Amino acid sequence: MIYKNFPMVSRVIFGRGSFNQIEEILSPKRLSTKAPFIYFVDDVFKGNAWLTSRIPLSYDDKVIYVSTAKEPETSQIDQLVEQIILDYKELPSGIIGIGGGSVLDIAKAVSIMLTNPGESKNYQGWDLVKNPAIYHVGIPTISGTGAEVSRTTILTGPERKLGINSDFTPFDQVILDPELTKDVPKDQWFFTGMDCFVHCVESLNGTYLNSFSQTYGEKAFSLCKEIFLEDTLSEEDSQDKLMMASWHGGMSIAYSQVGVAHALSYGLGYLLGVKHGIGNCIVFDHLEEYYPDGVAMFKEMKAKHNIKLPQGICKNLSDKEFNIMIDVALSLEPLWENAIGKQWKKVITRDKLRTLYQKM
Ligand code: NAD
Ligand code: ZN
The missing domain is CATH 1.20.1090.10 (Dehydroquinate synthase-like - alpha domain)
Known part of the structure; x- marks a missing residue:
């Protein structure tokens, strides 16, 4: 292969307040009442009703707050995936990440690891992922990393800090609502x-x-x-x-x-x-x-x-x-x-x- 043929984010919405459209974006993607949407949300938003009251939860949908004190680790991804598999009878309809680069990367990695066997450390590298990921959505709340658009999710593993770079890593949907960044220190x-x-x-x-x-x-x-x-x-x-x-x-x-x-x-x-x-x-x-x-x-x-x-x-x-x-x-x-x-x-x-x- 001389020229790379790489995928891009297939859908993107941009605009102040576009986060309000999340329900209309997600509801057609619900696979069944038993297949939840799982939201990974930066824990800086815990108790922040301005943002969290707009997350549409029905059936078994769930919000999981994640700390960004440390950058994402492979062991953390494996635990999150295991928990989802134990908690639900069906695979999720979608994984949504709301936060900075750390949370966006967690959403990408979890969506990949739900459909690919083994541990996430085995996929750090280039093009090691075999199966398409679960539908995944990125909603950045701070700007700069480009994680919302990239083909990688950067993880610290036991041996290295390296991304899972694959055609299945980019988000299926991104919501770019600049208003969400208003309280960044x-x-x-x-x-x-x-x-x-x-x-x-x-x-x-x-x-x-x-x-x-x-x-x-x-x-x-x-x-x-x-x-x-x-x-x-x-x-x-x-x-x-x-x-x-x-x-x-x-x-x-x-x-x-x-x-x-x-x-x-x-x-x-x-x-x-x-x-x-x-x-x-x-x-x-x-x-x-x-x-x-x-x-x-x-x-x-x-x-x-x-x-x-x-x-x-x-x-x-x-x-x-x-x-x-x-x-x-x-x-x-x-x-x-x-x-x-x-x-x-x-x-x-x-x-x-x-x-x-x-x-x-
Ligand atoms: P981050 O996700 O850790 O967020 C930085 C801090 O800002 C956190 O304390 C977070 O709680 C806070 N924050 C985020 N949004 C906020 C808001 N709206 N209001 C108040 N506080 C807010 O940091 P980052 O710089 O966005 O991302 C760094 C991570 O991204 C690293 O793990 C890095 O490896 C990864 N990264 C990934 C890619 C990629 O292509 N996948 C590219 C570059 C970096
Ligand atoms: Zn960078």
């Missing part, structure tokens, strides 16, 4: 928003770039510039545009790849539990050598929004710990190949990565 808005910015920089400066990726990446990049550097947007416009930037950024990497920041950030995430958005920021701050213009702009955005990043997080690590992070980072070969080119192994040495990690 400022720092988190920045960190997750910067995930999108970094996706664009890594895609646009990668060797895998083609016009498909470039057109989406350039649009997302210019939206990020408008949102994070210029003072021209109303709060509502800014929410609307960041939601679309996230979408376009995700589309851009669909046909290319991420790069140096993501590879190193996965190492921090795996060893230290540093979360994706802030981890990318911590790493990206030190990547002038690879992305000079992008890093300069990032520093401008950081200063404008008065964001303070943690410093010295690798200060007290042992050789063994550095090596664990370096192993995780180096294992992400497509990311390095995209960032540096086919000869990447000549320049990306263990010493080089250690020097970078030591700065963080």
